[in-house]
Amino acid sequence: MSAIPEDVARRKSRHDARARAYRDLSERRARLAAGTSIKPEFEYELLTMFARNELGAAVTMPVLYSLFALACMFWAPTVDAIVWLVTVIVAKVLLLDQARRFLHQPQAQLNIRMWRRRFVLLELFNGLALAGFALVGVRETLGAPTDMVFSSHVFIFATLIVVLAIRTMFAATLPAIFYAGTVPMTLAVVGRLLMLDNSFYLALATMAVGIHLYFTFLARGLRSTVLSMLEYRAEKDALIAELEEQKSVSDEARRRAEAANSAKSRFLATMSHELRTPLNAILGFSEVMKEEMFGPLNNPKYREYTENILESGKHLLHLINEILDLTRIESGRYELHEEPLRLADVIDECHRLLKLRAEGKGIEVVEETESDLPIVWADQRAMRQICLNLMSNALKFTPKGGRITLSVGKMPDGGQYLAVRDNGPGIPEDEIPKVLQAFGQGTLAQQTAEGGAGLGLAIVQNLIELHGGNLDLKSELRKGTEAKVVLPAYRVLQSMGPLQPLGRETHRIKGMAPRPPRPARVRARAEGGDTAAFG
Template sequence: MKSHASETESDILAINKQRALRRREMARSVRDIRSRLGASDTRQSTFEHERQHLFADTRINAAFAAPLLALIVAAISSLWVSPQFMGAWFLVTICTHFLMVVISHSYEKAPSDQKVRIIWRRRFVIGDFIYGCSWAMFFLMPEAIGSGDGLVIFHFATLLIVIAMNTMQSANLPKCLLASTLPITFVVTFSFLQQSSAVHYTLAAMAIGAQGFFLILGNQLLKNANTMLEYRAEKDHLIAELETANSVSDEARRRAEAANLAKSRFLATMSHELRTPLNAILGFSEIMKDEVLGPMENKNYRSYAEDIHGSGDHLLNLINEILDLSRIEAGRHELHEEPILLEDVVAECGTMMKVRAKAKSIALHHSHQADLPRVWADERALRQVILNLMSNAVKFTPVGGEVRINLGPTTDGGQYVSIRDNGPGIPEEEIPTVLEAFGQGSHAIKSAEQGTGLGLSIVQALVSMHDGKFSIRSRLREGTEVTVSLPPSRNMSYAEDTKTSAAEAFDPRNRKARSA
């Protein structure tokens, strides 16, 4: 006994530790998500870091495109400039370009807490300024004698291409954009203004205008990037809210499942504990009301004994129904299926209800279609279903009324049982309440016999376990009709003269193959 108790206590401690761990994990996840949600006020600073990431990613992706452009420019410029100068310039430009690539790679590999440091922005700005100065050196290369206007035109075309390229690469960081383009524009403009011709003045003015145009274009690209990042942030916030709701709902579901399991265990235990004294109450009260040990001189005592026996019988029925419902909800109710005739079950239930119906002068009408096949079902469960429905029909039908029980095939090939009475009916808005556990309609509360309100809940659960359907139709002051239908997969062909035993012929493992 001591070892069993210690094992039980250890199991309880393990369960409590698991629950505490789940609660801590859920609280931590909710706290993290809510902290992310509360960071919406710092959205602009977050965008600054996101733009730095986009800047570094763009530079890494263009690691080989920019050197290719520099190589083409150096090769063409060799027509007007000494190849030695162009080779030296090309090496300097390639070095500054790959310096920016290395800085971008270092930024991407840096930890998150270091990426927010301002030193990275300074490195990007300085690196872009050096890169822009290396391109500005191209326009200061000494030209060969007699180069003509070809080099001037090529300089201006190179200016437009390089500024456009730097704008696309550095638009996410405005300071880097200025650092990479202004040195080029300044050198080209200054170089053109040194020449005393209208063409050079015109190209200098166009260089300044191109610089302004690309700055406006870079500003528009920056706005587009901010808009994209804002949408992404809103999406992240929405996902965070959904994660929070999901975490809360998961924890609530776990608590509900634990509470439901505890409730089912409690009901099962209490129902078992209540039955023992209740059996004594029922036994002794029955002896007293039947005067088994001798007559009672006081008639009131006998009336009290009858009341005690009736109340105890009602309480026993309530306990039995609560136990059945809790066993079904806990998933411990097992079906003992076998081939049965639904007609026999309905007839047996009708016979059991004749006494109660006769006491209220209620006529029971039974009709069924002949040659219905057997069904594979739990006979006890179906009997409980039909008895509950017949009992409700007789209970709510007034004196002198009638109850009709119909049995037949459904349109899809299954079988159904319908029970219709001409009682007071149920208001349409009360039908969902009646179908709930312990739910009773207004008429049942006012005038009906004693009831627990669990009958229809048990009926629905048992029918669902048979893959069937339960429906209720009612009209006020006209009556109520309830229908239980079993699916076609429950039907089966059963020959009385077969040599195979029923257990082998109707094995549940083979039922799907036969129904198919």
């Protein structure tokens, strides 16, 4: 039996390994086709982030470029500044136009490799246009005063830092685009500073290179962070998709199970009703033959067979009734007809019904009932069936000369219990969940002729759950079994005390105020005393 699950697990492991290998091969093929080391869907996400960043700054970047152009007019000719501003805005407009087209196209129709190359070229053009800012007014500053030369080159150095920060924020996740947009500007600024042949400007040029390297490492860190985020999101989406798939499979399996259960219930109900009609005839005719109403049966064997037919028919009818009860309970068509009753009366009635059977096996049945127990609100037929099923089980497995105890009492929370305890062979602890299931039988029941169909405890559990209670089954080998059904506290009816102390009732007309106590003089007059006080 254990080889089957191991074989299934082995086949499932091989299937998962093949699926992983196929998935890895597909990813590598897609990466080779896209010309990148990352997944194509991640490449699309990175390009989308870049395009959205550019479109988000479609207004602010031209404004910033205009401020740069105004500032450089203090040391450079106005024409040079305007030419640079027009060039950089044209480059920006071309980049924004392509970014908008990229976002408007469906992902399935995009060639990621082509668009990445296009964005790199456009960014290179934009970087060269920005690098032109470092060349604006070169000739004019060479012969200018020292303070103007100092201020202009310091401003150019600050402009480089601003451009590096902006391009790092926009294109850090795409190294080729980042380098295309920043390297030309850095080279132009370093070249201009080195032209001045001064130690101070040499230091600024060195700082410019160092700052560019710093932003490069910063861009790599941002790229790694973004890729990790995309990886986690892809895993989350895959997990959600897998959960959705498993949920749909589970829903389909549940729907099929419910349909099968409903079909089973309908089949059992139909077949049970169909079986009862001929079974009643068998019981009736066999009872007539047993009683020899139309004449004696000369052969004793015929009489014995007739008794066997009658007993077998009764057993089959009992089994059909149990199946019908369980089917009605499982299908939700079992209706409780609740009324006030006493559990002590229920066990007393069941004791009388099964007394002859207990005496026939030599089993002593004892009732233990706590005094002054209040009545409960429950279905009398269901509670009687619960007690009969538990007592029948005890009678089946209790040996001759044994003892069965029927008890009723209070629970600590205010509820009441009905328990059947025997000193039979008991049930192994690992078999208790099995015997509580429908058609579940323990090893002892399978070894005895009185095993039954295994529906008694299942019916008991379902009936007590309809009342809001529960079944507690405890057993110990060679010591006996105790089955206890517990009704909740809200089903116990508490008696109400009188509204007034007895003997002190008052008779009032509805709506009238209570009569005030009479003064002592009035009481004396009413009792025939002196009336002079009222003169």
